[in-house]
Amino acid sequence: MREQILNEALSIINNRGNQAExxxxxxxxxxxxxxRFKGLYQDYTSSMIxxxxxxxxxxxxxxxxAYEKRLKELKIDSVEPDYFCKKCNDSGYIEGKKCQCLKxxxxxxxxRESGFVxxxxxxxxxxxxxxxxxxxxxxxxxMKEWCGSNFDKTVILLSGGTGVGKTHLSKCMANELIKxxxxxxxxxxxxxxxxxxxxxxxxxxxxxxxLLEKYLSAEILFIDDLGTExxxxxxxxxxxxxxxxxRKSNKMPTVITTNLDLKDIRDTxxxxxxxxxxxxxxxxxxxxxxKDLRLNKK
Numbered sequence: 001m002r003e004q005i006l007n008e009a010l011s012i013i014n015n016r017g018n019q020a021e022x023x024x025x026x027x028x029x030x031x032x033x034x035x036r037f038k039g040l041y042q043d044y045t046s047s048m049i050x051x052x053x054x055x056x057x058x059x060x061x062x063x064x065x066a067y068e069k070r071l072k073e074l075k076i077d078s079v080e081p082d083y084f085c086k087k088c089n090d091s092g093y094i095e096g097k098k099c100q101c102l103k104x105x106x107x108x109x110x111x112r113e114s115g116f117v118x119x120x121x122x123x124x125x126x127x128x129x130x131x132x133x134x135x136x137x138x139x140x141x142x143m144k145e146w147c148g149s150n151f152d153k154t155v156i157l158l159s160g161g162t163g164v165g166k167t168h169l170s171k172c173m174a175n176e177l178i179k180x181x182x183x184x185x186x187x188x189x190x191x192x193x194x195x196x197x198x199x200x201x202x203x204x205x206x207x208x209x210x211l212l213e214k215y216l217s218a219e220i221l222f223i224d225d226l227g228t229e230x231x232x233x234x235x236x237x238x239x240x241x242x243x244x245x246x247r248k249s250n251k252m253p254t255v256i257t258t259n260l261d262l263k264d265i266r267d268t269x270x271x272x273x274x275x276x277x278x279x280x281x282x283x284x285x286x287x288x289x290x291k292d293l294r295l296n297k298k
Contacts, residue, residue, distance in 0.1 A: 002183060005113070009105040010092050017090025020081040028079040031071060040067040041079070110178050115186030115222075119175035120168055130165065132289065139286055143169060146284065147176040153284045154248050156255040157277055159262070160288030166257040169288075170222055173255060177220055185218035189258075193229035196239035215243045219252065226258040227268055237269050244276040261287065 031037045044063040051058050071079065083089045088099035098106075111119065122144045127133035146153065156173075158166045174184045192215060199211040215221060229236065247254050256277065258265070262285065266274040278285055 005106060005109050005183070009102055009109055012105055013085070013090050013092045013102060016084040017081070020083050020090065023077070024079055024081040027071075027077050031074060031076050031079055034070070034074055037067060037070045037074065040070055043067075106181070107178050110183055114174060114178070114184045116171060116174050116184070118171070119178070120171040121175055122172045125168075125172060136165065136288070139288065140169065140172065142284070142286075143173050144176060147173055148180065151251065151253045153282055154251055154253050155244075155277055155279070155283040156253070157283060157285040158255070158257045158288060159260060159285065161259060164288045166288055167224070170224070170255060170257055174222060183219040184222060185214070185220070186222040186224060187215065188224045189226045189229040192223065192240075192243075193231075193236050196235055197232070199239065200235050212239070212243065216246050220255070221247065221252070222255045222257075224257050226256050227260040227264065231268060233270075237273060240269065241272050241276065244273065248276055248282065 032041070040063070044060060044067055047058070047060055047063060050056075051060070068078075071077070081089070085099060085101035088094050088101060090101075092099055092102040122140060125140050127137045127140075130136045143156070146156065158169060160166055174186070177184050195211045195215075199208045202208045202211070231237065244254065246252075260268060262274070262278055265277060277283060
């Protein structure tokens with residue numbers, strides 16, 4: 001998956017470069033039909049080649065300005081490629097390291113693949129909108145720190161009522177993780193449960209596995225609104241346990257948002273599920289209280 005995304009990003013960037021070069025060649029072909037430009041351009045390129053041979057660094061700006069002036073008179077754009085990224089000339093790399101343009105493209109693709117429609121930024125978080133602003137400031141700080149950790153805590157549980165800020169916080173976390181080069185995947189508990197039901201009823205072994213594999217193999221999985229799905233004890237609980245247990249065993253981070261408190265989680269599912277989510281050694285469980293911020297905005 002990671003290699004596929006890198007290849008897609010490089011393809012987009014390299015295609016920009018190819019288009020810029022094709023455009024420049026077409027401009028040069030048109031311009032060389034003009035004898036005056038042809039003479040000025042040949043004078044410039046000949047001087048540049050001669051300098052290279054002799055190892056000189058003579059200033060050729062005057063000669064370059066002369067042919068560029070003629071281009072303007074001909075109303076022809078530059079005969080040099082107008083690369084989208086002037087730092088790496090649309091190669092994606094500078095001295096073997098990823099250029100910022102490649103990082104930006106990777107982030108864009110990761111966001112598209114993640115399932116998040118939009119993201120938020122920790123640096124733009126406002127805490128005066130919360131009843132418990134100082135507490136939320138500590139929560140945000142703790143979660144930002146976790147995003148830069150080695151993920152010894154593999155499960156993050158953000159619990160609280162509707163509209164208290166869980167989704168905003170999870171968007172900040174996803175953004176921070178993406179900026180650090182991680183692949184994040186968002187699903188809702190409802191959608192995941194639908195896949196559990198399909199996998200349970202399917203007779204195709206490949207389909208059964210494929211429906212679960214995206215949850216088992218996601219580098220960092222966000223599960224939104226756990227507890228809003230229609231829980232079927234023989235299906236939902238067993239499949240959810242499988243996903244959580246496998247991810248925990250393989251030290252793959254899982255971030256869960258829910259309206260349920262810790263007792264509700266235990267009652268809604270079973271002891272196996274709660275033990276995978278509520279574990280002091282490998283989990284961080286945060287209770288977010290307060291009024292519905294969406295109502296306060298109205």
